Amino acid sequence: DIQMTQSPSSLSASVGDRVTIACRASQGILNYVAWYQQKPGKVPKLLIYAASTLQSGVPSRFSGSRSGTEFTLTISSLQPEDVATYYCQKYNTAPHTFGQGTKVEIK
């Protein structure tokens, strides 16, 4: 199976900071990556699909990119409401594996 290695596992940043979360696939998966946000005690929410396409209604401070097998979720200016755990997911073939998650906190 293709593994998705997500890093870091947690981070703490100040309001207004630029935050970057990475996900590396163990093999090529083209652009078949989605990113989800899960706030504490809440249901996951789709942020990005196809590596870089912003889901409707998601703030433009969220963006996604791909370089080879490395995928990145960027929050351009961290806001208090962005405190959450973020997951990448690959979906080129089964299983549609999630990364381990990155917990984002405010410093």
Next chain:
Amino acid sequence: QVQLQESGPGLVKPSETLSLTCSVSGGSVSSNAYYWSWIRQPPGKGLEWIGYIYYTGSTNYNPSLKSRVTISVDTSNHQFSLRLSYVTAADTAVYYCARMAYQSYGMDVWGQGSTVTVSS
């Protein structure tokens, strides 16, 4: 708008079968634009993809669970279901159903989640 709601027993005994249903309102499980998915999250842990079904009945399962999982769809009652057999404590989790777009594979609508505990 489309809403999903999971239902089923909150407690299942080891070696028995876990059964959950996801009721779809405001939309149709017969739509050719979506797959219908199940995902789970053990307490304090990350997300695990279980599988999905298309309205035609075509399925795709996580190989790690494939021998124990069955996902089915009931178009007449606007719902789809999950069955997981021979459960153990490791299957204790919040189980989510979700809608996945056929084109993008993004899971854009989720149920609230159903907590299932495996214990005697």
